[in-house]
Amino acid sequence: MIMNDIKVAVMGSEGVGKSALIVRFLTRRFIGEYASSTECIYRKRMSIDGRQLNLELYDPCSQPCEGKSTLNEQIHWADGFVVVYDISDRSSFLTATAIVHLIRETHLGVAKRDRDTDSVIFLVGNKQDLCHVREVDREEGQRLASECRCQFYELSAAEHYQEVVLMFSKIVRNASLGGKAKDRRRRPSGSKSMAKLINNVFGKRRKSV
Numbered sequence: 001m002i003m004n005d006i007k008v009a010v011m012g013s014e015g016v017g018k019s020a021l022i023v024r025f026l027t028r029r030f031i032g033e034y035a036s037s038t039e040c041i042y043r044k045r046m047s048i049d050g051r052q053l054n055l056e057l058y059d060p061c062s063q064p065c066e067g068k069s070t071l072n073e074q075i076h077w078a079d080g081f082v083v084v085y086d087i088s089d090r091s092s093f094l095t096a097t098a099i100v101h102l103i104r105e106t107h108l109g110v111a112k113r114d115r116d117t118d119s120v121i122f123l124v125g126n127k128q129d130l131c132h133v134r135e136v137d138r139e140e141g142q143r144l145a146s147e148c149r150c151q152f153y154e155l156s157a158a159e160h161y162q163e164v165v166l167m168f169s170k171i172v173r174n175a176s177l178g179g180k181a182k183d184r185r186r187r188p189s190g191s192k193s194m195a196k197l198i199n200n201v202f203g204k205r206r207k208s209v
């Protein structure tokens, strides 16, 4: 049986809940405090539309660490992108905006050949359960998604399970359909973190919940 490798990068500024979303998807659990001091790739075997897929999920670490990949390397590596912000943190939305634009720019050349690129960038407003301290309106997320031709979700890794699973399943399916059995690219590796630079530019603020 032919196995397809699907690579999905989960991106966004520190503390938006990237690890929480991934862990929710992979284990069904919400793990509140999750120590992630290294970037890592999670692997999962999935069956989508009767096809067997090997999913690789890339979870960057926001702290500087040895051998960390750059945002550009992550973008080149991945077939699909989940760009996460925290609806209660406006600066994380600015970071997500910058990342989405960077992905669009990087993939523009590819997009001419491959029209499916639009369906492989998912913009996710996480921590929907914190809507009483919301700083980013749902409409703003929707607007960015339609401007940049991404799919849009508001979710809560803390409270939703089905929605999180559906979101990941959908991006894996879309990435596998767009897949022109990509010439396998290198794994993310490198030294400088573009994510860090973007965070610095927008001046991030860590919020306790």
Ligand SMILES: Nc1nc2c(ncn2[C@@H]2O[C@H](COP(=O)(O)OP(=O)(O)OP(=O)(O)O)[C@@H](O)[C@H]2O)c(=O)[nH]1
Pocket (backbone or CB within 6 Å): 012, 013, 014, 015, 016, 017, 018, 019, 020, 021, 031, 032, 033, 034, 036, 060, 061, 062, 063, 126, 127, 128, 129, 130, 155, 156, 157, 158, 159, 209
């Ligand atoms: N209320 C609420 N808190 C959440 C949610 N998702 C994550 N958190 C909390 O947000 C904090 C950061 O979550 P992480 O999953 O570590 O975020 P991250 O984006 O992986 O962060 P880094 O690894 O530092 O990049 C933790 O305290 C989580 O418990 C959510 O949906 N709702």
